[in-house]
Amino acid sequence: MLSLLDLSARIDAGRLTPEGAVGLVREAIASREPEVGALVCVDPAPAVPASGPLAGIAVGIKDIIDTADLPTRMGSSIYENWRPLADAPVVARLKRLGAVPLAKTTTTPFAFLDPTRTRNPSNPGHTPGGSSAGSAAAVAAGMLPLALGTQTGGSVIRPAAFCGVVGVKPSFRLLPTVGVKCYSWALDTLGLFAAGVADAAHALALLADRPAIARAGDGGAPRIGILRQEFCATPEPEAEAALARAAAAAERAGAAIRDLTLPAPFGEAFAAHGTIQDYEARQALAWEYAAHRDALPPRLRAALDEAQGIETAAYDAARRTAHHARRGLKDVFSENGFDVLLTYAAPGAAPAGLDHTGDSRFNRLWTLMGVPCVTLPVDRTEAGLPVGVQVIARFGDDGRALAAAGLIERALRG
Incomplete structure (x- = not known):
């Protein structure tokens, strides 16, 4: 796997340029992507800043997160040609730090349960998990040193475990979900994937502008x-x-x-999760359900059908x-x-x-x-x-x- 900290150290020492670091990622993508299928698209000519704490670090962006330079398709044919006008704040933050949002990673449609085409890098006959399948698989396959995902149920932690990488679901709202396709506003949480714990801690500390996150190991x-x-x-x-x-x-x-x-x-709270998630999804995807129900994949369509009957009192x-x-x-x-x-x-x-x-x-x-x-x-x-x-x-x-x-x-x- 590609280590974010290793790449940054080589850049800082002058042994690698930011452009060279992105070039290494491109080589890895060319080698592994045909087998894994973790990416939706790759920017052919991204801006590569020469400075910044994440200069030269290529990042995968889950395809429910808005990017001005790349399409955002939500894993659905409904948004096949959708191109946002603006970056989500978390993507804008990455760019300010010098990172290169190089690729959009596969997501299950609208980050629910219908699977992607992505395969587990450890065994292509096994699932990589979901819904952040592409982000977890791309890091595990050594194609990217950092990738963003989201979690509403287990969509960062589970694919990280299945693919063998470090995944972090931060505290709720530590990272902004503005510009991220909503499924459940009480649950949706931005997270990230990296090769090791130190890589993940460094990235989260920078994204959240909280340096103490990366220095928390001094308490015994x-x-x-x-x-x-x-x-x-x-x-x-x-x-x-x-x-x-x-x-x-x-x-x-x-x-x-x-x-x-x-x-x-x-245990009661565990049982309540589905009611909250589904009631909010019914509203968050109200337009897609009303205008494009037949284009929704089967598991999501069935879940939204059932969610129509959830009473507000139960929520x-x-x-x-x-x-x-x-x-x-x-x-x-x-x-x-x-x-x-x-x-x-x-x-x-x-x-x-x-x-x-x-x-x-x-x-x-x-x-x-x-x-x-x-x-x-x-x-x-x-x-x-x-x-x-x-x-x-x-x-x-x-x-x-x-x-x-x-x-x-x-x-x-x-």
Whole structure:
């Protein structure tokens, strides 16, 4: 994989120019893209700034995020020829930092469940996950050092785990979702993919203009709660093994490890996620549903059909349940003395087949809670498929989540 920090260090040392760094990415795309299919389009002649903290860093932009220099097709034929007039603020921020938004990455249509054509770089017969399939696969295939995605259920954490890269879903609204096609305004969260934890921390700190995010590893060994999310169906054995291996590595590195079972209200909040998501999607995609229902893919069309029957009272009740759980999560951290939680990133390795994107059951609660989450690759199955874990911190404590993930990453390598 291409490391953002390695490329930047070579540029800073004069061993590589920003144009040369982009050229390396182009070579990687030419080599791997025919097999992986992670990209919608590539800018043939982008501006490459000569300076800036991300100068020479090519970035993949999920194709529901507006770009003035490239089409934004939402993964749908409805927007086949759509060309925004302006960059989304997060893209504009990348450009100010010197980065090069080089390619649009594949997304499931409107970031729902109908799969893309993208294949898992570790095994082309397995799903890369969704909905940020292209972003995760492009980084995993070594085609891009950084890519943006979004998460409404598990669309950053799950594909990162399936593809074997670091994925970060930051605290809710840490990064602006203006200029991003909305599915659920209470849940949609911008995230990113990178080769390693330090790369991801560096990129997030710059994007959010919060340098402390990349310096959060100075607080000593973390206190970690091991969470198995009993309100979800049991994971595959490889997910359990990865969680145990990550916990053991953290303990070797000095972390204090203790099991945690969440109180009942969190299971209720987990169940409420779908009501909130679908009620809001019904409104966010009201024009597409009314004017182009037959052009919507089957899973999305069926979900919107069913969402028409959700009553406002049920939505309001689900929001109250979520709010109660968010308040309770603060107590879970403080009363147990935990810095972070460690849990499954996905039910197991990427499933076989390209007709689905996998299960987000271990991600949905944390999207609803709005807290920062980091996927960390841990193992590979006998078939060579990656398996990851998920590190979770308090709302606004993104640096601590990344620092704990970095500690585990280093311990696993040691």
